[in-house]
Amino acid sequence: MVSKADVSEAPRARRRSGLENFDPIRQVLWSRPGFLVRRLNQIHYAIFAEECKSHNMTPVQFGVLTALSLKPGLDQTEIGTELGLDRTTTADVLKRLEEKQLITRRPHPADRRSRQSLITDEGFKVMKELHAGMTQAQQRLLAPLSPRNQEIFLKLLSELVDANNDYSRAPAHSSL
Amino acid sequence: MVSKADVSEAPRARRRSGLENFDPIRQVLWSRPGFLVRRLNQIHYAIFAEECKSHNMTPVQFGVLTALSLKPGLDQTEIGTELGLDRTTTADVLKRLEEKQLITRRPHPADRRSRQSLITDEGFKVMKELHAGMTQAQQRLLAPLSPRNQEIFLKLLSELVDANNDYSRAPAHSSL
Numbered sequence: 001m002v003s004k005a006d007v008s009e010a011p012r013a014r015r016r017s018g019l020e021n022f023d024p025i026r027q028v029l030w031s032r033p034g035f036l037v038r039r040l041n042q043i044h045y046a047i048f049a050e051e052c053k054s055h056n057m058t059p060v061q062f063g064v065l066t067a068l069s070l071k072p073g074l075d076q077t078e079i080g081t082e083l084g085l086d087r088t089t090t091a092d093v094l095k096r097l098e099e100k101q102l103i104t105r106r107p108h109p110a111d112r113r114s115r116q117s118l119i120t121d122e123g124f125k126v127m128k129e130l131h132a133g134m135t136q137a138q139q140r141l142l143a144p145l146s147p148r149n150q151e152i153f154l155k156l157l158s159e160l161v162d163a164n165n166d167y168s169r170a171p172a173h174s175s176l
Numbered sequence: 177m178v179s180k181a182d183v184s185e186a187p188r189a190r191r192r193s194g195l196e197n198f199d200p201i202r203q204v205l206w207s208r209p210g211f212l213v214r215r216l217n218q219i220h221y222a223i224f225a226e227e228c229k230s231h232n233m234t235p236v237q238f239g240v241l242t243a244l245s246l247k248p249g250l251d252q253t254e255i256g257t258e259l260g261l262d263r264t265t266t267a268d269v270l271k272r273l274e275e276k277q278l279i280t281r282r283p284h285p286a287d288r289r290s291r292q293s294l295i296t297d298e299g300f301k302v303m304k305e306l307h308a309g310m311t312q313a314q315q316r317l318l319a320p321l322s323p324r325n326q327e328i329f330l331k332l333l334s335e336l337v338d339a340n341n342d343y344s345r346a347p348a349h350s351s352l
Contacts (some may be wrong), residue, residue: 024246025258030337032314033330034220034235039260039337041217044210046343059210070200082201084215138208144339145332153332154209156325161206161215163320167222 040141047140051133055126060085062134064093065102065119065127073116075108084165102126216317223316227309231302236261238310240269241278241295241303249292251284260341278302 029035048059060083067082068074074082080090094117097103102123105115119127142150205211224235236259243258244250250258256266270293273279278299281291295303318326 025243028242028246029239029259030334032310033317033333034224034314035239036330036333036337037213037217037220037317038235040333040340041213042260043337043340043343044213047340048210059214063205063211066204067201070204083205084218134208138210141209141213141340142336144336149332152328153336154212156321156329156332157209157212157216158206160318160320160329161212161219164216164219164223164317167219 044137044141048134048137051137051140052130054133055130057126057130059137060089060093061097061102062127062130064090064097064117065123068103068117068119069124069127072118075111075114075116077114079117097123220313220317224310224313227313227316228306230309231306233302233306235313236265236269237273237278238303238306240266240273240293241299244279244293244295245300245303248294251287251290251292253290255293273299 045059048062052062063083064079067079071078071082076087076090076094079085079094080087083090085093094103094105097117098105101120103117103119105117108114108116142153145153221235224238228238239259240255243255247254247258252263252266252270255261255270256263259266261269270279270281273293274281277296279293279295281293284290284292318329321329
């Protein structure tokens with residue numbers, strides 16, 4: 001049985017052992033790479049939103065515009081493959097970009113069931129305006145590390161995504 | 177002007193220069209840490225779903241259960257802080273866990289406006305059943321790296337999250 005004296009001793013014993021800042025939740029959760037990757041992803045979204053707030057643009061929207069600037073006319077399936085997005089998410093992002101008039105869509109000449117996406121003049125203008133902010137967001141995300149460690153982190157991160165690439169199209173909507 | 181001969185020469189020139197596998201989209205997107213972090217997060221969700229499919233549990237739900245198992249009776253704000261979740265997401269996850277009868281909620285004795293969450297017996301049973309799968313998911317996520325590089329990656333990842341911690345409560349709902 002634990003007496004009152006024992007209980008009141010506990011904080012003092014913790015202080016003596018240097019454990020007064022010990023946080024069991026942090027200890028457990030922060031040892032899970034999946035937990036840390038989710039937090040870093042949120043951090044990137046938050047920094048990106050700050051840097052690109054003038055156009056209310058998300059990283060995924062900017063990624064789709066980037067892909068279309070390099071390969072104009074991609075259809076929805078191709079965009080999903082390039083960006084690692086499932087069908088529902090890709091459709092949703094394309095719809096938002098079209099509503100903002102940053103892309104237009106037209107029937108695919110070789111396959112009437114699919115549609116090609118193209119960046120509009122307004123889309124190119126917005127991309128140009130946001131490019132510095134997007135780059136700044138990437139730099140701020142890694143800024144806490146030394147240049148050498150930034151390089152190592154990016155290399156290992158890229159290895160992990162490459163090796164697990166087949167798994168990276170999980171639906172974004174079922175994440176809660 | 178580009179003649180037909182020039183155009184048909186292009187693929188051959190690419191092959192000669194070892195560029196036949198050059199993918200401009202990959203080249204550009206994979207140099208952005210934010211893009212890679214999003215993909216790795218999706219990879220983790222997909223692997224976790226595979227490992228924990230028996231109970232249809234997400235990483236965030238398991239994280240909340242973990243926090244409550246270590247500090248029973250946390251309220252919604254405290255859970256959000258511990259897990260790095262915004263208010264809407266926390267409320268949504270707690271609602272789902274309550275519907276699955278894995279947690280119960282009761283009024284906070286010190287503050288009638290907030291409610292404490294507690295894991296049910298069923299919740300502890302499910303956590304126990306899923307623990308091996310959750311651990312397996314963490315290991316599979318990093319498995320492509322050597323043990324030494326896994327350690328380095330986890331250390332740098334943890335440094336990045338720690339340094340940017342204030343940014344990690346971005347709403348999960350506005351991510352498209």
